[in-house]
Amino acid sequence: MAARNTRGRAIALAMLAALTLAVSGCAGQEEPTASQPSGAGSASGAPGAIKEGLKVAFLPKQVNNPYFDASDNKGGKVAVAEFKGAYSQTGPSEASPSAQVSYINTLSQQGSDVIVVSANDKDAICGALNEARAAGAKVVTYDSDTNPTCRDAFINQASAEGIASSQIKLISEAVGADGGEIAILSATANATNQNAWIEMMKTELAKPEYSKLKLVATVYGDDDDQKSFQEAQGLLAKYPDLKGIISPTTVGVAAAARYLSGSAYKGKVQLTGLGTPNQMRAYIKDDTVKSFALWNPSDLGYLAAYTGGALASGLITGKEGEKFTAGKLGEYTVGKDGAILLGDPFVFTKDNIDDFDF
Structure with a gap:
């Protein structure tokens, strides 16, 4: 993972040796420095700099989502300001592929230089994006x-393999040596990242060390708080012997934690997933949840903005092996199929959660 000049990053790196999982923190950040990758010149004449005045629009799965507020408004917006571009965020209030299409069309008509999008469906928005x-x-x-x-x-916020292995490891540790039935509370049924993680979790569960865990159901909360709450409730009604729930989505894990914390299942049914410290702090401290994982979403948006700026400035084309600098995060290399990896997920527990604020 690229270096970060943050106190939280130092903590994460220290824990890497013990946990083999890392992600940056966001507390106590120093003032970031401007990107200086090699390549084409900018409008201001500085060689290798991102052009000034680029219109960079973020289109998340849904607005008013704490995760995307952190990634876009606390990450992407900061990066765009650093290279003197024009930042905006727009999108649907519900996670809908068809709704995203209309926003893409509008952003294109408005002459956006960069569109940064989190897809609700891997194929449904392709036509609009290519236009x-x-x-x-x-x-x-x-x-x-x-x-x-x-x-x-x-x-890519983290490798699918890294996320899947961390989620299964965490639920196994929480449930204990006796194992038992577990379920997955996902986001939308068509979410590319969720489906990839779930398939790899199934592969992970096939390993001998997890032979006592049995996946009995996968349900979808559509990244809607109330529906996710109801799906968690429904899992316990349908599977009274359930021992654990994995919810690899920030909306879902917080909703499931809220349900468990006020139910008779608190402490009996274990929960892990992907969440933000601010969402999950109360549930960690009241022992509803023992541990969960995530990367720093603000770093994800920050890196996405710098990548878009580098592309729009001709510094990279998205070809495998190309290198560029993403401000305070340092140098990154473009991987296969234009993928750029932020890093591995970091595990949050009662012992470290107060070191992070996002």
Whole structure:
């Protein structure tokens, strides 16, 4: 993972040796420095700099979502300000592929230089994205990818293998040696990242060390708080012997934690997933949840913005092996199919959660 000048990053790196999982923290950040990758010149004449005045639009799965507020408004917006671009965020209030299409079309008509999008469906928005690219926009996906032919680069928050192995390891540790039935509470049924993680979790569960864990159901909360709460409630009604729930989505894990914390299942049914410290702090401290994982979403948006800026400035094309600098995060290398890896997930527990604020 690229270096970060943050106190939280130092903590994460220290724990890497013990936990073999890492992600950056966001507490106590120093003032970031401007990106100086090698390549084409900028409008101001500085060699290798991102052009000034780029219009960079973020289109998350849904607005008013704490995760995307952190990634876009606390990460992408900061990065765009650093390279003197024009930042905006827009999108549907519900996670809907069809709704995203209309926003893409509008952003294209408005002459966006960069569209940064988290896809609700890997194929449904491809036509609109390719039309936007034909009109001159560079497209960067983040958090959830499209078909690689529909974008110029993808910012992968962590490897699918790393996420899957961490989720199964955490639920196994929480449930204990006796194992038992577990379930998955996912986001939308078509979410590219969720489906990849779930398939790899199944592969992980096939390993001998997890032979006592039995996956009995996968349900979908559609990244809606109330529906996720109801799906968690429904799992316990249908599977009274359930020992654990994995919810690899920030909305779902917080909703499930809220349900468990006020139910008779608190302490009896274990929960882990992907969540933010601010969402999960109370549930960690009241012992509803023992541990969960995530990367720093603000770093994800920050990296996505710099990637879009580098693409729109001609510093990279999205070809495997290309290198560029993403401000305070340092140097990154473009991987296969234009994928750029932020890093591995970090595990949050009662012992470290107060070191992070996002």
